[in-house]
Amino acid sequence: MATGSGKFSTLYPVGGLRLGTASAGIKTAGRKDLVLMEMAAGSTVTGVFTQNRFCAAPVMVAKRHLQADASRYMLINTGNANAGTGEQGVADALKCCQAVADAVDAQPQQILPFSTGVIGEPLPVDRLLAALPSAIDNLSEQGWAEAAEGILTTDTRPKGASLQFDINDAQVTITGISKGSGMIKPNMATMLGFVATDAAVNEELLHRSVRLATEKSFNRITVDGDTSTNDSVMLIATGSSGVEIDESTFEVFLAQLTEVFIALAQAIIRDGEGASKFVSVIVEGAEDTQEALDVAYTIAESPLVKTALTASDPNWGRILAAIGRSGVEDLDVSKVQLSLNSVLIADCGCRAASYTEAQGQQAMQSEDIEIRVALNRGQATETVWTTDLSYEYVRINAEYRT
């Protein structure tokens, strides 16, 4: 199950960025499961990574290589996360980097490895490397759509976003792909997002932009509250457009980049495991950002709220109970207002005088649901996107691996 049409607009090529996809048979024979991305010399590259302490071997290696040298290639496999694999996992990731370096005449430190899939199984390095020549042969600036397929796991559809805009009368392109459907509560980034622009952006500005855009996109989604071991969002600036981003143009660039990031993050939620609803939880009038997020995530991750959403049941008492346990110590419940889409449900901490059950049921029929909470105690507002909790979620996660 998934929500929305899943369609995305054309993925515009980004000059200086080529992608090649191949089938290595890592988990399923014949499936596209290996992607190589080549970044032109002179590109700047940055990323944000999972904060899970059991971070995967490729995450450790990618962070080290980012520091060590100018990155030229990213190698991404699906079907195996190479996480919880200890020293052997690190050795396997390094072996893959070495093989790419040998094949393309680069240094191993210029290769960034990424993996996604089952945790705790050894990476099938031989099968992966056997497919590498095919990925290299396929390298093309037109390769985005195929790469979007090649990084999926339990996802039911590829995810992409792309836009073009002008800075000082010159055209800039931003294009990205992402994957993710379960184990989604990114803490810094989600597993996996790759976004590239042909603008020239220096490392400091590039890193600032990936942090700020992630904060408003990948760090605002949750399917099940489970933070992956492999989350990574990478941002590449090839500079091929000749447009250089500086402090004067940074805000324009950041706004467009954030739009791409939000589209990719929302695509993950629309394809959330077993999703039949796309839910925006908006908390207004909180004292600060953290308080707004605490309330929003408590609602968004409540199994009782999520099962009520599955049933299209306006069981708003469960939402109030979630607000009440979200850790806001001195919350004055008599000031809390709650609405579902445009229907005011609770006011003064109890059922609104104007509310009828029929209105609530009507609102809950929509595929897209907006849960809006006004705490009326401050100025902070935050939005978190999530899904419902369906039979299908249980089926997918009880059957995965077997």
Next chain:
Amino acid sequence: MATGSGKFSTLYPVGGLRLGTASAGIKTAGRKDLVLMEMAAGSTVTGVFTQNRFCAAPVMVAKRHLQADASRYMLINTGNANAGTGEQGVADALKCCQAVADAVDAQPQQILPFSTGVIGEPLPVDRLLAALPSAIDNLSEQGWAEAAEGILTTDTRPKGASLQFDINDAQVTITGISKGSGMIKPNMATMLGFVATDAAVNEELLHRSVRLATEKSFNRITVDGDTSTNDSVMLIATGSSGVEIDESTFEVFLAQLTEVFIALAQAIIRDGEGASKFVSVIVEGAEDTQEALDVAYTIAESPLVKTALTASDPNWGRILAAIGRSGVEDLDVSKVQLSLNSVLIADCGCRAASYTEAQGQQAMQSEDIEIRVALNRGQATETVWTTDLSYEYVRINAEYRT
């Protein structure tokens, strides 16, 4: 679904404590849904209550009445939580107290009201009070088993625990009942527990014992991480045995009381919504209690761990991922050990050399599963009890109310 046999031993009467159960038709016609408990004059009474900010009207009233006067009666209804009902909810709870006081010749402040059921619906006071005379007529020291039925909601079975022991060669009885199946992560207490003893215990010692026993029982269970608006555990000491608890006998009394509390708390987990597994999550070698609990609850509430348990799939990578995101900042993953029942699964942060998938599958076949995590960084150990996450959980919570 539920785990274990659900059988409990004889519920011994407690001198000075009478219970009467009746059918008020609050949610379902003919169902036992109203319980009155009468405490002999001179009894001491204490309780711990939910910390949910949206606490229910009866919780507010019960806390106020406990302070105001010597409690003589408790009135408990199921089928309606009288929560999220604002000022009208408080007025309704007070109206019920007044009616009981009038009928039994007591003061309204001597009546403690408790409610459980759907949140956000007005309490049907008229129906409730119409059944009150029948509950009064039924008052009996033999009424425990029927009362255990009369407080249930989505529970599939009644829950009780009872034991007798000697203090200074005189017999003391402790008997209790509880209910709860979903919306279970008590924060101070669970919805609902009522425990009585015929020992004489002064208020200070009684309150100390309910706090300490709750900390090791009701505050160590979770079904879905959702803290109820109505959680309450009440402890009554009638003194009818003539045995007085003082500092010299407190530890003996507390140990027996804690045993009853743990039995009642575990009965809630065994009857957790949709439960097919009874899971003990034991975290050893943590730096302090909070750290042990953070890790234990992160595992116990992870939807991915819980769906793997449903499938009896030893998908231990999900457990490592939960440990890794549990907020232990400087965790050295290479020291972490993980076992399922007696099978060592992970060592040094990755798969143990001795581990085979067959061993893991064997361990997961049990109905009772012990997940043991050794962090190897300190001395604190804590245990949390939980269930799996099944289709049945989704069905129950998607269909509840409708």
